[in-house]
Amino acid sequence: MDLKSLRYFISVYESGSITAASKRCFIAQPSISSAISQLEDSLKSKLFIRTPKGVTPTEAGKELYPLAKKLLSDAKAIGHLFQTPKKKIPFRLGLIRSLGAERVSALLKDLVNAITEIELTLVQPEEASDARIITTAYLQSNESFQPLWRDNYFLALPTGHPLTLKQEIRVSDLNELPFIYRTPCEAVSALEQVMSRQGLQFQIRARIQTVEYALGLVGAGIGAALIPSIPQITTRKDITLKEITDIDLSRTIGLAYSDDKTINKPQQVIMDICRQRWSEQTHH
Secondary structure, eight states, X not given: OOHHHHHHHHHHHHHSSHHHHHHHHTSOHHHHHHHHHHHHHHHTSOOEEEETTEEEEOHHHHHHHHHHHHHHHHHHHHHHHHSOOOOOEEEEEEEOXXXXXXXXXXXXXHHHHHOTTEEEEEEOTTSOOSEEEEEGGGOOTTEEXXXXXXXXXXXXXXXXXXXXXXXXBOGGGGXXXXXXXXXXXXXXXXXXXXXXXXXXXXXXXXXXXXXXXXXXXXXXXXXXXXXXXXXXXSOOSSEEEEOBTTSOOEEEEEEEEETTSOOOHHHXXXXXHHHHHHHHHHTO
């Protein structure tokens, strides 16, 4: 058993397929498959069940995963303890709100793991930075853009709300709807403009900034809210998500970086990570 095989195992476990793990690790699929097979032979246990859509971990795989994570973490700590300190590479990354904590954390983890000497500082998107994770609405004329995620917007309703019974929800159904107004949000602004042209309006019950807070208020029955389809926050049982069928509400999130500067190492690495994430989403 070697650390590289465990690293490949963790990647397959977290991504759900050998193909995705191959892209994530920048290694050929046969090498991933061979490493997993050798690991299974070494442990005399089947770790994954192959399916048409990818792989599913066995009980042995589920048991190995936290142990492998700890072992790799310990190995990394030992390496840092005895290696000669490297010169830090400062990197300022601007982040807009409401990106989804889990997927942003995973993105930043990949960046920090790829460049151990990085000195990462997270800032507001309007502050001076080396790159920004933003929506296309905030892109400036002197910036290039690498797409990262595409989110559709849904109307989040309290469980049991009358609109949850409708097969199809249209903009006209939203008139006088108790609503949690979230700002800044270009989708909310776009919806409000369409409603205004039709002589419709919300009953604003709260004005807040974060998606998580909006979901909490929806779950409490205070009102409805417009929510981006971030996987980790759209699985709550106390809300119902419905599409508004007669308006296209979506956003593309990506990495923006200046055209006027030479691309440095952290920028190149995070560009590659974003390109990989975008490829995984668009080919899912």
